[in-house]
Amino acid sequence: MLTLINLAVLALSTLFFIILLAASLVEREWRASTIAFFSMLGNAGLWTVFYIYTEIKFINIINILALGFLVLIAVISLVKYFPRREARDTSHIIQYDERDNMFSRNNLKNNPEQARQYYENHPEKEEGDRKLQEKPNIGEPGHTFYDPLYSPVFDAAFTYLNRTRQVSEGEKAPGTVETTPGEVTGVIKQLARYYGAADVGVTRIKPYHIYSHAGRHSENWGLPVKLDHTYAVVIMVAMDIDMIKTAPSLPVIMESARHYVESAKIAHIIAEYIRGLGYRARSHTDGNYQVLCAPLAVDAGLGELGRMGLLMHPVHGPCVRLSVVTTELELAIEKPGTAHHIEEFCEICKKCAHNCPSKSIPQEEEPQSRGCRHWSIDQEKCFAFWKNIGTDCAFCIAVCPYTKPDTLIHKLVRFYISRNPINQRIALFFDDLLYGRKKKLPTANPPQPLSRH
């Protein structure tokens, strides 16, 4: 009997290590590949010894202990339990003012009157902002990762995005098409996926989802945002992990720009579609938002809020880009699905915080900001780093344990992490072991920044 069990464990565990090794090789994770290879040999040796030497009492005892340990781990792995967490109290949250955003503040160098007004109200921000404003903009010469041939690639994408701002709004068609919330929501979700969304969710709009004032563009700077739409469709696209892994060098911002364009394309089409049905709708895309994407995405059931203040999707982690369509059309909201307990994992992981080159991500408890406890970063420090290197960095996204391809091995790990806190500790230990806790920052661009795709 024991011999048969040993044989079964040998076969199953070897299969596991082969899958891990194959996945690591495909992902070009050399450290993980090496560890998987030697673990496979060591594990096979151990169970072969147990299989052959069943007559030796000492080996027999260790064999039984090892099997007992495996059974214990297997049982614990399947237990679904997390202590209840206190829900975020959003009842007193203060709306975000887009004028406080670092891109808006960076633009103030071109608008002396708006700068005067802003710094009159925020004198503590003036000195630091002025220093940042003097540095070349992202995409201009003078940065660590600037390349005269490749930097204009992402700059062109952002310029194009900026030109599409005018299609975000439009007149609705006269008359309305008769439909039900369930039916039309189904079509909108299909449409989003058909055009390339990795996920899409719907939520009711709450005041804290909406900016209090516009701040990104000089023509409407300081005007209160008036958005009376009741529903939001949140569109999520997944970025290419190989491109993001080169963070913070040039491919990162190329990939970022590409997916801002992709998510904008889908949002514009959905908004146009809804207007065609006879209802008001607006698309919110990079540089043209009236709403905050991350809280909307969380409320739309797309995932949880991670330590780096970004949406953490259960499959794609933070390696995503978002756009939104808001509308007066009544939509159907799905019941919340199973919790993935990503926020609990973020509490113990802290890998993004440990690797952030500008120390912008909190290492301690969730900070209190705008009247609500939620993860948020030090945007001044983060943006200062961007302005030094000339890309949107994303090193935190690259090192996150959730930034992994959706392969069998990573599906298993995500399921394992979602069961209980002990599994989360074990998964984190192995993530550190296989992929390392501290990653090295590249100092130059890869030779062919676009060749990864």
Ligand code: SF4
């Ligand atoms: S790196 Fe860790 S702590 Fe940071 S967002 Fe990812 S899972 Fe959370």
Ligand code: SF4
């Ligand atoms: S983008 Fe870079 S600098 Fe900003 S929080 Fe992430 S790792 Fe830190």
